[in-house]
Amino acid sequence: MLRGLYTAAAGMIAQQRRHDTVTNNIANINTPGFKQVHAVTRAFPEMLIALTGGDNQSMSRRVGKLNSGVLAEEPIPVYMQGDLQETSYAGDVALLSNIQVPGVTFDASGKYVSPEGEVTFQPQAFFTVLTAEDQERYTRNGKFNVNNQGELVTSDGSKVLGIGGQPIVLNGPLTDYTITSQGQFTDGKTGQLLTDAAGNQIQLQISKVENPYDLVREGNGNFRLSGGAQAEVISGQDQVQLRQGFIERSNVDASQSMVDLMTAQRAYEANQKMIQYYDKSMEKAVNEVGRV
Amino acid sequence: MISSGASMYGLQQKLDILANNIANVNTVGYKKKEANFQDILTNVAGQTSDFERPGRLTPMPMGYTQGWGAWLADVHTNLSQGPIKGTDSPLDFAIEGDALFQVGVAETDENGEPSFRSAYTRTGSFQLSPSETGEFSYLTTQEGYPVMGTLNGQEQPIRIPANHAFAVDSAGNITARNLNNPDGPAVQLGQMKLVQAVQPDMLESVGDNLLVLSAQADNTAIRALNLNSANPAPGQPTVLQGFLEQSNVTLSDEMAELMVVQRAYQLNSRALTSSDTMAGLANNLRG
Numbered sequence: 001m002l003r004g005l006y007t008a009a010a011g012m013i014a015q016q017r018r019h020d021t022v023t024n025n026i027a028n029i030n031t032p033g034f035k036q037v038h039a040v041t042r043a044f045p046e047m048l049i050a051l052t053g054g055d056n057q058s059m060s061r062r063v064g065k066l067n068s069g070v071l072a073e074e075p076i077p078v079y080m081q082g083d084l085q086e087t088s089y090a091g092d093v094a095l096l097s098n099i100q101v102p103g104v105t106f107d108a109s110g111k112y113v114s115p116e117g118e119v120t121f122q123p124q125a126f127f128t129v130l131t132a133e134d135q136e137r138y139t140r141n142g143k144f145n146v147n148n149q150g151e152l153v154t155s156d157g158s159k160v161l162g163i164g165g166q167p168i169v170l171n172g173p174l175t176d177y178t179i180t181s182q183g184q185f186t187d188g189k190t191g192q193l194l195t196d197a198a199g200n201q202i203q204l205q206i207s208k209v210e211n212p213y214d215l216v217r218e219g220n221g222n223f224r225l226s227g228g229a230q231a232e233v234i235s236g237q238d239q240v241q242l243r244q245g246f247i248e249r250s251n252v253d254a255s256q257s258m259v260d261l262m263t264a265q266r267a268y269e270a271n272q273k274m275i276q277y278y279d280k281s282m283e284k285a286v287n288e289v290g291r292v
Numbered sequence: 293m294i295s296s297g298a299s300m301y302g303l304q305q306k307l308d309i310l311a312n313n314i315a316n317v318n319t320v321g322y323k324k325k326e327a328n329f330q331d332i333l334t335n336v337a338g339q340t341s342d343f344e345r346p347g348r349l350t351p352m353p354m355g356y357t358q359g360w361g362a363w364l365a366d367v368h369t370n371l372s373q374g375p376i377k378g379t380d381s382p383l384d385f386a387i388e389g390d391a392l393f394q395v396g397v398a399e400t401d402e403n404g405e406p407s408f409r410s411a412y413t414r415t416g417s418f419q420l421s422p423s424e425t426g427e428f429s430y431l432t433t434q435e436g437y438p439v440m441g442t443l444n445g446q447e448q449p450i451r452i453p454a455n456h457a458f459a460v461d462s463a464g465n466i467t468a469r470n471l472n473n474p475d476g477p478a479v480q481l482g483q484m485k486l487v488q489a490v491q492p493d494m495l496e497s498v499g500d501n502l503l504v505l506s507a508q509a510d511n512t513a514i515r516a517l518n519l520n521s522a523n524p525a526p527g528q529p530t531v532l533q534g535f536l537e538q539s540n541v542t543l544s545d546e547m548a549e550l551m552v553v554q555r556a557y558q559l560n561s562r563a564l565t566s567s568d569t570m571a572g573l574a575n576n577l578r579g
C-alpha cells in the first residue's frame with residue numbers, strides 16, 4: 001500500500017489538533033490568569049525499510065529509516081507571567097510569581113539545563129481553591145467575590161483557601177479589606193492585621209508547584225496536580241507578590257497565535273494536496289494500468 | 293470552530309455590558325457593571341501508553357487536553373465612589389463612602405395591608421411630595437418612592453412639616469426650622485436611614501436606579517449603619533447635602549475596554565474563518 005497516504009492523513013490530523021489549540025488560545029485572550037498552550041508535534045517512531053526480493057541474499061538490503069507520520073503529542077502550557085492590568089476593584093488580586101531556586105538561573109521560558117544535562121523548571125505560585133466537590137485545585141485567576149455565606153469565592157464559585165486550609169470567611173464587603181503583598185488581610189481603614197474566629201491570621205494560601213508541567217488543566221481556570229498530590233505552601237523567601245486592585249491578564253500572544261493559525265492551515269492544505277496526489281496515482285494504477 | 297463561536301458569544305455579552313455603561317455615563321448615582329471571562333471546561337482526549345516517549349514534559353495519564361473557548365463567568369456591580377458635584381439644592385444628597393439610601397416601595401402584603409418593601413439607591417436627587425392633607429411633605433426620590441429614616445427608634449418615611457426648611461448633617465440627622473418663625477426652636481426629624489451592602493453581589497438592579505436584594509440573599513447581605521456625628525468611626529460614610537454623586541463610569545476606561553473586546557472579536561472571527569477553510573479542504577479531499 002502507499003505508505004505516504006497514511007502519513008499525509010496523520011499530518012492532517014496533527015495540524016487540526018494544532019489549529020484547535022491555537023483557536024482555544026485566541027478565544028481566551030481576555031481570560032484573566034490564562035496560560036497559553038503550545039501543541040507539540042512529534043514524528044512517529046522510525047521504521048527500517050528494506051528491499052524485498054533482489055539478489056539471492058538471506059538478508060534483505062536495508063534502504064534506511066523512514067518516519068511514517070506525525071502526531072500532535074501534547075499541549076504544553078507556557079507559564080510566563082501575564083501583564084498586570086489595574087482595575088481598582090477590591091476583589092481583584094494579581095499574583096506575581098518569580099520563584100528562584102538557589103544556584104539556578106532560569107531562561108525566559110522558565111527552564112534551566114545544567115552542564116550535566118539535567119533540566120529544571122521554574123516553580124510557579126498559584127492561589128489555592130476548593131471546588132464544589134471539596135477537591136483542592138490551583139488557579140491564577142484572581143477575580144474574587146464574596147458569596148451568600150461571606151466566603152471568598154472565584155468566578156466559578158470555588159472557595160478560596162486561607163492558611164490552614166480552610167475557606168476564607170469575611171464579615172464585611174471586600175472594600176473594607178486591604179490585602180498586603182504577602183496575602184494577609186488587613187482592615188482597610190486602620191491597617192491592622194485581621195484574625196478569624198479561631199484567632200488565626202486571615203491570609204491567602206499561595207501554593208508552590210515544583211514542576212508546573214505536572215499540572216492538569218481542568219477548565220474554569222483551575223489546575224490540579226496529577227496523581228492527586230498536593231502542592232506545598234510558599235515560604236517567606238519565595239519571591240511571590242500579590243497586588244490588590246490588579247488582575248493578571250492572559251499571556252496569549254495575539255500576533256504569534258495568528259501566525260501559528262495560518263501555518264497550521266497551510267500545512268493542512270499541503271497535506272490535503274498530498275492525499276489528492278496519492279489518490280490520483282491510485283486512480284491511475286487501478287483504472288488505467290490494469291485496463292483490459 | 294466551536295470554541296471560536298462560543299467565545300464570540302461571550303464577547304458579544306461583554307459588549308452589551310460596556311454599551312450599557314457608556315449609555316449611563318451621565319446618570320446620577322449609576323454604578324458600572326463589570327464582567328469576567330473564564331475558560332470553558334476542558335476535556336482530555338485519552339492517549340494510550342504508546343504515547344509515552346522520552347522527552348515528554350506533561351505526565352502520561354493526561355492525554356491531550358482540548359479547551360473549548362471562553363465564557364462570561366460572572367457580572368458584578370462595581371460600587372466604587374463616583375465624583376461628587378455641588379448643586380446648591382437642599383434636596384440633593386450625596387453619600388461619600390460605602391453606604392446606600394433606603395427607600396420604600398409601596399405594595400400590599402399577604403393580608404392586604406399596605407406595606408413597604410425595601411429598596412436601596414445611591415441617587416440622592418430627592419424632592420418633596422406633599423401629603424394628602426398638606427400638613428407635611430414626604431421626602432421622595434424623583435420617581436416618588438419615599439426615603440426611609442429612623443425617628444425615635446422606628447423606621448418610617450421621612451416627613452417634613454409644611455413651611456419648614458430642613459438641614460441634614462454628615463451623619464444624616466435631620467433638623468428643620470419653621471420659616472414663619474426663624475428664631476424658634478429647631479425640630480428634630482430623626483435620622484436618614486443608611487445601609488451598607490455586606491455582599492454587594494446579592495443586590496440586583498430593578499430600574500429607576502433602585503437596587504433590591506435578590507431572592508437567594510439572606511438578611512446578612514445588608515446591614516444598617518449607625519452613624520454618629522459626634523464621634524465618627526474612621527472611614528465612616530458621610531451624607532452631603534447640596535451635592536450629587538455622578539456615575540462612576542470613566543469614559544476612557546470603557547472605550548479602552550471596548551477596543552480590546554472588538555479586537556478579540558476580530559481575532560476570534562478570523563480563527564472561525566480559518567477553521568471553516570480547513571473544514572472546506574477536508575470536504576474537497578475527493579471530488
